[in-house]
Amino acid sequence: MELINALVALTNYVIIPATAYGAQLALGALGVTLIYSILRFSNFAHGDTMAFGTAVVILITWGLQAMGISFGPLPTALIALPFGIAVTALMMLGTDRVVYRYYRRIRAQPVVLVMVSVGVMFVMNALTRFLIGVDQINFADGERFIISARTWNQMTGMREPLTLRTTQAITVVTAAITVVALFWFLNRTRTGKSMRAFSDNEDLALLSGIDPDRVVKVTWVLTAALATIAGTLYGLDKSFKAFTYFQIVLPIFASAIVGGIGNPVGAIVGGFIISFSEVGLTYAWKKVAGYLVPAWEPDGLVQLLSTDYKFAVSFVILILVLIFRPTGIFRGKVV
Amino acid sequence: MSPTRQPGDTSPLRAPLFFAILALLILLEGLTTGWNSALGILNMGLISAIMALGINLQWGTAGLFNAGAMGFLALGGLAPVLISMPPTPGAFAAGGMGILTAFVVATIALVLSVVTWRRMPKGRARGLAVTGILLVGFFVYRALFDPAVTAIEAINPSAAGNLGGLGLPTLISWPVGALLAAGAAWLVGKTALGLRSDYLAIATLGIAEIIVAVLKNEQWLDRGVLNVNGIPRPWPVPYEIDLQARPGFAEKAQAWGLDPTLASTLLVKLAFLALFIVVILLLIWASEMALKSPWGRMMHAIRDNEISAAAMGKNITRRHLQVFVLGSAVIGLAGAMMISLDGQMTPSSYNPLRYTFLILVMVVVGGSGSNWGSVLGGVLIWYLWVKAGDWGPEIMQVVMGPVPEGDFKTHMINSAAHMRMLLMGILLLLVLRFSPRGLLPEK
Numbered sequence: 001m002e003l004i005n006a007l008v009a010l011t012n013y014v015i016i017p018a019t020a021y022g023a024q025l026a027l028g029a030l031g032v033t034l035i036y037s038i039l040r041f042s043n044f045a046h047g048d049t050m051a052f053g054t055a056v057v058i059l060i061t062w063g064l065q066a067m068g069i070s071f072g073p074l075p076t077a078l079i080a081l082p083f084g085i086a087v088t089a090l091m092m093l094g095t096d097r098v099v100y101r102y103y104r105r106i107r108a109q110p111v112v113l114v115m116v117s118v119g120v121m122f123v124m125n126a127l128t129r130f131l132i133g134v135d136q137i138n139f140a141d142g143e144r145f146i147i148s149a150r151t152w153n154q155m156t157g158m159r160e161p162l163t164l165r166t167t168q169a170i171t172v173v174t175a176a177i178t179v180v181a182l183f184w185f186l187n188r189t190r191t192g193k194s195m196r197a198f199s200d201n202e203d204l205a206l207l208s209g210i211d212p213d214r215v216v217k218v219t220w221v222l223t224a225a226l227a228t229i230a231g232t233l234y235g236l237d238k239s240f241k242a243f244t245y246f247q248i249v250l251p252i253f254a255s256a257i258v259g260g261i262g263n264p265v266g267a268i269v270g271g272f273i274i275s276f277s278e279v280g281l282t283y284a285w286k287k288v289a290g291y292l293v294p295a296w297e298p299d300g301l302v303q304l305l306s307t308d309y310k311f312a313v314s315f316v317i318l319i320l321v322l323i324f325r326p327t328g329i330f331r332g333k334v335v
Numbered sequence: 336m337s338p339t340r341q342p343g344d345t346s347p348l349r350a351p352l353f354f355a356i357l358a359l360l361i362l363l364e365g366l367t368t369g370w371n372s373a374l375g376i377l378n379m380g381l382i383s384a385i386m387a388l389g390i391n392l393q394w395g396t397a398g399l400f401n402a403g404a405m406g407f408l409a410l411g412g413l414a415p416v417l418i419s420m421p422p423t424p425g426a427f428a429a430g431g432m433g434i435l436t437a438f439v440v441a442t443i444a445l446v447l448s449v450v451t452w453r454r455m456p457k458g459r460a461r462g463l464a465v466t467g468i469l470l471v472g473f474f475v476y477r478a479l480f481d482p483a484v485t486a487i488e489a490i491n492p493s494a495a496g497n498l499g500g501l502g503l504p505t506l507i508s509w510p511v512g513a514l515l516a517a518g519a520a521w522l523v524g525k526t527a528l529g530l531r532s533d534y535l536a537i538a539t540l541g542i543a544e545i546i547v548a549v550l551k552n553e554q555w556l557d558r559g560v561l562n563v564n565g566i567p568r569p570w571p572v573p574y575e576i577d578l579q580a581r582p583g584f585a586e587k588a589q590a591w592g593l594d595p596t597l598a599s600t601l602l603v604k605l606a607f608l609a610l611f612i613v614v615i616l617l618l619i620w621a622s623e624m625a626l627k628s629p630w631g632r633m634m635h636a637i638r639d640n641e642i643s644a645a646a647m648g649k650n651i652t653r654r655h656l657q658v659f660v661l662g663s664a665v666i667g668l669a670g671a672m673m674i675s676l677d678g679q680m681t682p683s684s685y686n687p688l689r690y691t692f693l694i695l696v697m698v699v700v701g702g703s704g705s706n707w708g709s710v711l712g713g714v715l716i717w718y719l720w721v722k723a724g725d726w727g728p729e730i731m732q733v734v735m736g737p738v739p740e741g742d743f744k745t746h747m748i749n750s751a752a753h754m755r756m757l758l759m760g761i762l763l764l765l766v767l768r769f770s771p772r773g774l775l776p777e778k
Binding site: 099110111112116118119120122124125127130246249250253254257306308311312315318322 | 398400402473526527530531532533534536537538540541542544545548549551552687688692695696699749750753754755756757759760761763764767768
């Protein structure tokens with residue numbers, strides 16, 4: 001019984017939140033990794049792209065709510081999502097046309113492109129703040145819980161609570177659908193194959209008649225979709241705040257690099273490694289320890305690291321990977 | 336760092352002209368808003384210029400992208416707290432030794448695990464041994480560290496609750512700030528340099544967040560978000576109250592047609608200004624000398640073509656590490672100077688947009704690789720950043736004039752303050768695209 005209680009507590013406080021967070025990180029890291037493998041630079045503006053996409057989704061959600069449209073038990077934001085993706089994709093295509101295309105043409109070094117992405121980051125950041133402000137926004141509506149602490153208690157009669165929020169389930173389901181669709185696209189369609197060819201060997205891809213402009217355009221649209229989905233899921237699960245999205249680039253980059261930057265499978269695995277380490281190391285293990293070793297009465301919270309240091313977790317994992325395996329777990333692109 | 340770098344062909348009058356325009360802007364600010372505000376912008380602009388000089392050493396001279404200036408700045412800012420604040424009575428006796436022992440234990444565990452990793456043969460036993468050493472080390476460290484911290488934070492928590500400093504003169508804390516930042520930079524550079532160029536950017540982004548998180552949360556060190564106030568001023572800078580109490584000061588001020596209170600604040604700001612100008616001139620002199628030397632020519636050779644420099648037998652990773660540490664030290668120096676100017680340490684005020692990315696804008700706009708360009712960019716961009724915050728809402732009021740009152744109008748006017756982000760982003764993109772060598776190109 002004590003063991004089951006420990007398992008329930010672990011599921012409730014570590015496994016469920018970390019899975020949802022990991023799915024969000026994985027989607028973000030997929031966007032970073034796509035840009036990296038096709039356009040060959042680390043996109044510092046990715047967090048702000050996520051924020052921009054989410055801001056558009058929130059605005060459309062408010063519009064739908066004002067019109068009285070809702071999605072039943074599911075959040076209205078899911079209806080708004082496709083429109084948000086479309087707007088963000090247009091934004092990305094426009095940015096590429098106005099900003100990035102020139103640097104591809106002059107074959108600028110990757111580090112110059114990183115600097116350019118900082119400029120884009122400033123602009124996107126300003127646009128997001130302009131659209132929606134800097135305050136914290138909760139935009140999740142519909143049913144709050146799939147399993148609330150009370151239904152869990154009625155179902156099982158256990159005193160250790162377990163809750164599953166709708167947003168957490170939606171996050172995992174949506175992320176799974178997105179990833180399956182992305183992999184189907186990359187592996188089965190002609191455009192997807194040409195993207196992979198372009199990523200593996202640009203010159204050879206050009207020789208075999210692949211249109212680079214088309215590949216780049218598709219990449220931006222995919223990135224916009226991934227960023228908007230990741231941002232909306234994160235915002236539904238926690239809440240929307242422009243600055244949080246700016247900070248989330250660090251765990252996202254860490255996920256992409258840990259998995260092996262440029263490798264989509266790596267990005268997903270990296271996302272879950274980062275999220276489980278972050279949640280696991282900052283979780284106060286007192287309750288679980290109390291169930292497992294009843295004789296032991298720990299005086300502290302048995303928390304390895306205060307939650308304020310969650311960024312340190314991604315950073316340390318990043319540094320360890322850079323020291324011991326710079327190509328990441330799944331051999332990513334050139335070091 | 337631009338592929339279109341060409342030999343300098345700009346007019347020799349370019350630099351004096353731009354600096355004259357800058358002086359005119361500051362003069363206008365003094366005449367319209369007041370000299371207090373003008374000198375305030377100038378002082379903070381000069382500190383930003385020192386940060387820009389540090390970033391310029393890394394980006395302009397070596398092409399290294401440091402996305403963590405905020406962290407090195409914050410770490411440098413810790414130095415005035417630890418060096419020039421008076422010690423908290425009883426704090427060291429209560430937990431100082433405990434914290435020091437905890438750090439010694441942590442260092443021993445780290446060194447031991449590195450040695451074990453190197454000495455033992457590859458295999459599962461090695462992994463287990465290193466993990467074991469680190470785990471035991473971590474728990475012993477926490478066992479020593481936690482009670483010491485509790486003891487220190489219990490001492491007079493409303494006013495102190497931290498270790499306090501050494502009570503040494505503030506000027507000493509400036510080079511110490513540089514040393515602290517250099518140490519952190521060495522650790523980051525050692526791991527991230529020599530890999531892909533953008534890994535350094537991501538690693539520095541991370542260390543900056545961590546340093547600021549440490550400063551926000553470790554109360555025993557710097558009181559965390561409770562802030563440290565009353566950090567002593569550096570040597571020649573007087574205090575307003577002492578000035579006003581000085582016999583004859585009020586008469587002299589009146590002779591200049593100034594209110595004595597205003598005169599004293601202006602004099603304090605001028606003293607800071609003089610000090611900052613001395614530091615900037617020293618830094619520029621040192622870096623110009625270094626860049627003219629064989630070392631500087633080597634750095635330029637590495638930047639312009641790493642492969643051929645490597646073929647000439649230059650150790651590129653080591654030179655990059657060197658210049659990265661030097662540049663970060665300059666940023667740390669600026670951090671210590673900024674805290675002495677403000678007289679307080681407020682860890683929650685460190686914001687990456689302001690202290691990391693705005694500095695990059697300063698360097699690029701001023702001219703990558705050009706020291707005077709960094710100074711110009713530092714003051715000019717800071718001026719624009721401050722003024723854009725004022726102008727944005729005013730311009731928006733005018734633009735929105737004909738629009739009827741309502742939610743839309745208030746939203747637009749309230750959002751106008753964010754216009755400065757947009758301005759900086761567009762400025763950076765325009766300079767990178769159309770004038771990648773900046774306002775004052777490198778010679």
